Amino acid sequence: MRIVLTGAGGFLGWHTRLRLAALTDHEVIPVTRENWHDLDYLVSGADAVIHLAAVNRAESSSDVEQGNIRIGNEVARAVSAASRPLRVVMSGTIQVERDNAYGRGKLAAQRALSEATTTAGGHFVDVCLPNLFGEHGLPAYNSFVATFVHATIAGENPRVNDNPVELLHVQDAAQSLIDGLDCGNERIRPNGIQTGVVKVWKLLQEFHRSYVPTGEIPDLSSKFRINLFNTYRASLFPDHYPISLTPHSDPRGSFVETVRCRGGEGQSSFSTTVPGITRGEHYHLIKIERFAVIQGTARISLRKMFHEEIIDFDVSGDQPVAIDMPVGWVHNITNTGHDVLLTQFWSHELFRPEAPDTFTEPVQPLPKEPSQ
Incomplete structure (x- = not known):
């Protein structure tokens, strides 16, 4: 299958491209800011689209909302211009259930892309994602976990307000997107782990106390601990090594x-x-x-x-x-x-x-x- 992957240079995009390369034989056409102007041409020759490009942060909430609407409309136009059935998988968000700029923008993009896909006889899949974390996330942009990792390594002590949070590792999110390429559903909702913000901070402090001074590997007795430790040590590379x-x-x-x-x-x-x-x-x-x-x-x-x-x-x-x-x-x-x-x-x-x-x-x- 020939797959156009928008947002391929981003956090979720890199992990999705990595998992596609490791576990499938699909041909992946990465789309980033550099070749966005070729979107119509690239989609015209594709079998499927995985749409991940989005605006997470901007100078104003209006820029976030309108930016996601604009990106969604441009992908929808490319799907319509292809004039044939395509499989389209989009990274959605639980934020669509909340009245915030990001959720409103993503919901509008989802509706535009769904309509364009189904009108052409294709199949649209919304992969509704909770909060993501994982290797190579950007602090103050992709995830509070990335922000905590940066603060931990820098020796900072930010004010941490405890709240319950559902966290999904980015590789699990990538697998859900890949599952959308051949499923019959119109919506996939992967479940993350229920944890707390303070617990995440304390685990990162635990890792840092043992790993940085001596290279001691912390307790890795759960999948969440393994994923969080991998997230933490990715930010140490290469400066901390050997x-x-x-x-x-x-x-x-x-x-x-x-x-x-x-x-x-x-x-x-x-x-x-x-x-x-x-x-x-x-x-x-x-x-x-x-x-x-x-x-x-x-x-x-x-x-x-x-x-x-x-x-x-x-x-x-x-x-x-x-x-x-x-x-x-x-x-x-x-x-x-x-x-x-x-x-x-x-x-x-x-x-x-x-x-x-x-x-x-x-x-x-x-x-x-x-x-x-």
């Missing part, structure tokens, strides 16, 4: 603790790598994975999916360090020395062959095909 490990030496040699975890599953393994060979070349959607070189020298390289910049860490067993791989970042390790490289790997969950959460992709991006 994590220094402390050798304890005596005449017999040295002992180095590479992983300390307070709860949840965990699996350790090691590999030997001959000089010049590269391992890895993959990314994960949720797995927390730590690399620690025990012997030899190596270069650990990472690249955020759909970006070109590569971040390199040159590491050595003589000065042991650990690097934790952020989800959605392709990574590899290359033996850059003249001797066999010994590397220890740790992940927060047991390896399951039926669901390995490992997706092949080279760190060095493939050259782009020339335009036809």
